[in-house]
Amino acid sequence: MSDELRELYQTVILDHYKKPRNYGRPDGADREAEGRNPLCGDQIKVYAKLDGERVAAVGFEGSGCAISTASASLMTEIARGKSRGEVEAIFARFHDLVTGKGTIDPASVGKLEVLAGVREFPARVKCATLAWHALEAALRGSHEPVSTE
């Protein structure tokens, strides 16, 4: 197996793919948004429960590839307890990391670092960011599904 592949499909990613965390609608969720990738037909639904400005819980539903599922699962863990502004800032850094823009210190995105290998596969960036786009829309209170296209 090539190094690129080993880097992309790390153990953590495969673990979150096979056992996604926070799957489903959390109790008391008051925000939700749908994300669609029209190119592959993948759909995801992201739920959030806000406590003032703070994200009290995040969950997701849908079926996707290992990259999009692991990214969504990791996101639900990372966003919990953060403010809306903090979630947006993490997504911005994560987006730069997977698109290979600028010089992002992988450590600045915490556990999401395991998705850094995506930058070698430009066609897969949309998989890695789908759930995040949906979470951003949910937190903004948007009811329109977000699309990667």
Add this chain to the structure above:
Amino acid sequence: MTSSAEAIGERLSDLEVARLRADFPILDQKAHGKPLAYLDNANTTQKPRAVIDAESRFYARDYAGVHRAVYELAERATRAYESGRDAVRRLLRAPDSHEVILLRGTTEAINLVASSYGRMRLRAGDEILITAMEHHSNIVPWQLACEQFGAKLVVAPIDDRGELILEELERRIGPRTRIVAVTHVSNVLGTVNPVREIVDAAHAQNVPVLVDGAQAAPHLPVDVGALGCDFYAFSGHKIYGPSGIGALWARRELLEAMPPYHGGGSMIESVSFEKTTFAGIPAKFEAGTPNIAGTIGLAAAIDYVEAIGLERIAAHEQALLAYANDGLAELPGIRVIGTAPGKAGVLSFAIDGVHPHDVATVLDCEGVAVRAGHHCAQPLMERFGVPATVRASFGLYNTRADVDALLAGLRAVLEVFA
């Protein structure tokens, strides 16, 4: 069509395929450090040197606007362009090159028929009959026409092997049916549809039939007379020709009766602000400066496949399909989608617990180019209960080594996702 190679014709020898591969400069490269195994031919095909050179030579020596000027160069360009039209006629065994409309491809051809035939025949309450295995390009143009004319889209079902249920289609041809539009070969399942039987059933009720030949023209001999259909569309880029060129063949009486599709230069007889009269066929349907060089490239591609012989190409691809099927059967957790007995060289499959996109990424790292996704056939994905499939599709230049690379790549997938 049968799955037995011998029944179709003598297939290409390994030596011949090796020689043909050398005609395709793009195949001689590596992807992720591995020899490129290009197995995405149902999406688009690579171009032989003959096509690349024909287009480049035409631009270097013979290019001018067609059908207008009187100078020698323009006459030469017009002759070359019209011989391209005749090459299409030959490929489809059509009687008359006036019945060949040169267009951007299958999608534009179906849109032309949906719009132009639609304006002529479709009224509120009429029905358009398609099948459950159609590509979006043989669904959406009809939906647009339905919306415009108040017509209804009716869908004939397929069985679990991916075969059209002919009696169900026949049952749906009724007094309000105005056209039957079917694919010749499914781009996902590989199923070859019984076009002659469909045509007989439709004609018995005076309903014309459009055939989407995008996946058939490059892979089996087509004879529109023997098929009996009324419209036949295909794309150049899937038959080793350039992108952005394709054709619609249709019966003269239909083309003459149908109103124009696009308006503009070339398609008129005379224009005044009060009244414009239209040119005869095929010009009536070819508004604007056409894809001249693309037509020259398409003609070169048709010459190329005809020199090899479509029967032999079909037999070669059948042999590869059988070899790949045998290989897949030895791997655990793989479900082939599309198991009709009469199939072209298209192999769609799903792997338990692994998303098709992940399969395609791992295969890419092994140098294997396949398509993963819904293949512009979302209703068909739903029919089989999958969001997407992996699809390997064969062309004349593929070898058993390409299939071996695919199988090795799939073993890597199973290892990563074990």
